[in-house]
Amino acid sequence: MTSITGSPTRAAAAPQPAPPGRRRPKRTWPFVLLLLGPGAVLIVVFIVVPALYGAYLSFTNTQLTGFAARDPKFVGIDNYTYLLTSADFLASLGQTGQFVLFSAIIGQTVLGMVAAILLSRPWVRGKGLWGAAVLMPMIVPEVVASLTWASVLSNNSEGTLNRLTGLFGADPTSWLQVVPMVSIIIVNIWRGVAFAMIMFQAALEDVPADLIEAARIDGASAIQIFRHITLPLIRGPVFLYLLLTTISTVGVFGLVYFLTQGGPGGATRLAAIYIYERALQFAQIGIGSAASMILLVLVLILGLVYVRLSKVEV
Amino acid sequence: MTATIPPAVTPQAVAPARKFRRRPLTPVNIVQRVLAYTLLVLMVLFCLVPFAWLVLSSVDGNAGPNVQLPALSFENFIRFFTNEGTPMLLVNSLIIGVCGTALNLVLGVAGGYALARFEFPGRRAFMFSILLIRVIPAPATIVALYLIMVNLKLTNTLFGLILVEAVLQLPVTLWLLKGTIASVPVELEEAAWVDGNSRLQALRRIVLPLIGPGLGAAAMLTFMGIWGDFLTPLVMLQSQELYPLSIGLFRAFSDHNHVDWGLLAASAIVYVAPPAVLYMFVRKNLLKSSLGGAVKG
Numbered sequence: 074m075t076s077i078t079g080s081p082t083r084a085a086a087a088p089q090p091a092p093p094g095r096r097r098p099k100r101t102w103p104f105v106l107l108l109l110g111p112g113a114v115l116i117v118v119f120i121v122v123p124a125l126y127g128a129y130l131s132f133t134n135t136q137l138t139g140f141a142a143r144d145p146k147f148v149g150i151d152n153y154t155y156l157l158t159s160a161d162f163l164a165s166l167g168q169t170g171q172f173v174l175f176s177a178i179i180g181q182t183v184l185g186m187v188a189a190i191l192l193s194r195p196w197v198r199g200k201g202l203w204g205a206a207v208l209m210p211m212i213v214p215e216v217v218a219s220l221t222w223a224s225v226l227s228n229n230s231e232g233t234l235n236r237l238t239g240l241f242g243a244d245p246t247s248w249l250q251v252v253p254m255v256s257i258i259i260v261n262i263w264r265g266v267a268f269a270m271i272m273f274q275a276a277l278e279d280v281p282a283d284l285i286e287a288a289r290i291d292g293a294s295a296i297q298i299f300r301h302i303t304l305p306l307i308r309g310p311v312f313l314y315l316l317l318t319t320i321s322t323v324g325v326f327g328l329v330y331f332l333t334q335g336g337p338g339g340a341t342r343l344a345a346i347y348i349y350e351r352a353l354q355f356a357q358i359g360i361g362s363a364a365s366m367i368l369l370v371l372v373l374i375l376g377l378v379y380v381r382l383s384k385v386e387v
Numbered sequence: 388m389t390a391t392i393p394p395a396v397t398p399q400a401v402a403p404a405r406k407f408r409r410r411p412l413t414p415v416n417i418v419q420r421v422l423a424y425t426l427l428v429l430m431v432l433f434c435l436v437p438f439a440w441l442v443l444s445s446v447d448g449n450a451g452p453n454v455q456l457p458a459l460s461f462e463n464f465i466r467f468f469t470n471e472g473t474p475m476l477l478v479n480s481l482i483i484g485v486c487g488t489a490l491n492l493v494l495g496v497a498g499g500y501a502l503a504r505f506e507f508p509g510r511r512a513f514m515f516s517i518l519l520i521r522v523i524p525a526p527a528t529i530v531a532l533y534l535i536m537v538n539l540k541l542t543n544t545l546f547g548l549i550l551v552e553a554v555l556q557l558p559v560t561l562w563l564l565k566g567t568i569a570s571v572p573v574e575l576e577e578a579a580w581v582d583g584n585s586r587l588q589a590l591r592r593i594v595l596p597l598i599g600p601g602l603g604a605a606a607m608l609t610f611m612g613i614w615g616d617f618l619t620p621l622v623m624l625q626s627q628e629l630y631p632l633s634i635g636l637f638r639a640f641s642d643h644n645h646v647d648w649g650l651l652a653a654s655a656i657v658y659v660a661p662p663a664v665l666y667m668f669v670r671k672n673l674l675k676s677s678l679g680g681a682v683k684g
Contacts, residue, residue, distance in 0.1 A: 101505055104586065108501035112494040112557055119532065119554040120520055127531035188430055191423050206431040209438065212666055214615030216633045217655045220640060224440035231453030233440060263433065324524030327617030331637055345526035352530040353622060365527040376522055
């Protein structure tokens with residue numbers, strides 16, 4: 074690493090063979106390639122190429138095993154027509170939609186906003202402690218998060234939730250069997266509140282205190298202040314948060330797979346789980362890739378919608 | 388990370404509060420506060436209660452899937468470290484986490500330095516495209532990635548997994564370190580060049596010591612990302628002796644007939660400990676260094 078004269082081995086594959094830069098003519102570009110080249114090449118190989126390769130695979134009948142594994146054929150849009158007419162896949166897209174809407178866009182956003190606002194009150198004591206407690210679900214690895222909820226939602230009469238409902242005289246319920254979707258939505262809300270809180274706390278700090286004060290003097294109620302002053306001012310960060318949380322919620326896999334493995338009867342088979350099952354358990358790489366592409370396009374559309382919405386009438 | 392710190396008390400913020408406190412609280416104010424604290428308590432309970440079972444069962448000699456008062460013993464932890472198989476999970480996790488983070492940081496510092504210090508065509512496009520990469524949900528590329536790894540003969544090896552994990556976290560690290568390195572005055576480096584250092588020597592002797600906090604944050608984010616990842620090792624590893632803790636826990640849990648709850652809880656505690664300790668340590672040091680900078684500046 075100490076020699077800068079050694080010719081970079083991966084020069085050809087780096088983003089662009091750059092002409093001499095402005096500051097140190099002729100000596101800049103080998104250096105840039107040496108420093109940035111390896112990282113850029115690896116990003117291309119392990120992130121960009123899989124995305125493109127996945128797009129290609131989605132038009133083939135590639136399999137991991139069997140005849141088609143030897144000699145994958147180009148099948149046009151067969152995989153897509155299969156998926157878009159398959160009740161299973163459409164149901165799994167619908168479940169992903171529900172999951173994102175209720176857990177991320179509604180649950181996490183509302184609870185995170187409530188937490189951020191409460192913790193921005195000047196008279197609340199022990200802000201660090203409250204904040205740290207809310208942060209806990211986010212710091213633990215997703216497998217541990219699932220494990221804790223597996224015990225909370227345990228069908229046993231001594232499970233945490235059944236004990237709580239038992240206090241009100243309810244019979245023990247097998248939560249993950251009876252209300253699987255609601256269960257995983259609540260688990261995901263639990264996991265994501267902290268991220269929303271952090272994002273909104275940062276945004277609320279930037280709202281000028283004198284604006285709020287002026288509105289209060291003019292007789293606006295707390296809700297009016299929030300609706301007409303705070304919310305418009307933090308619009309940008311809120312949409313940024315919605316974008317980030319939508320992307321990461323669509324990508325949720327382990328949290329749900331650990332708890333339900335897509336069951337019971339496919340009731341929690343989110344698109345991510347559908348892809349995993351198809352491609353890696355049933356070895357139908359082509360169909361799994363097509364499902365990935367559909368998911369990717371939907372996320373991109375959602376992302377564009379958010380970006381548009383956040384710019385309009387700020 | 389600064390967002391988690393409660394807002395600094397600025398003079399403007401203090402003044403109205405003090406005036407406010409002198410007045411006796413109106414009934415409306417009191418109701419507001421009671422309501423606010425109730426909400427806070429409920430929210431914290433919601434966040435913490437699920438951990439009760441985990442903590443109680445890990446120190447319970449005869450733990451089950453239920454919340455119960457533990458028969459206090461550390462037998463579960465002893466079994467975790469002496470059992471056949473389970474210590475290996477921790478070792479694998481550590482190998483993957485530490486090597487992955489190290490590789491990620493080396494690539495990140497080098498790339499971040501190039502992005503921060505050189506003006507070259509395509510630099511902005513590169514920064515923008517690695518930001519866009521974050522839009523791709525992991526499950527959407529995992530299938531093709533798996534096939535590529537199969538063709539490279541890197542599936543079912545720790546080396547392959549380490550490589551993939553390090554690269555998956557690289558876009559974030561590059562962004563973070565580009566910003567951190569750009570904030571180090573270039574004059575300091577120029578002084579080092581004048582003193583006869585090469586660019587890389589200056590990078591090592593001047594820049595690296597100055598970007599400690601940014602490097603720490605990047606290391607923490609990367610390590611926690613790799614440590615907690617479930618999908619990638621699940622897809623990439625098939626042999627049991629290579630499993631990290633995440634997969635080991637999952638396999639032990641899905642073994643419906645004979646789940647060893649106490650051992651499971653203890654393993655989960657062991658699994659949580661490194662990121663939790665790292666988080667506290669880095670946060671404390673990040674705070675210290677930024678405060679130190681403020682005082683000296």
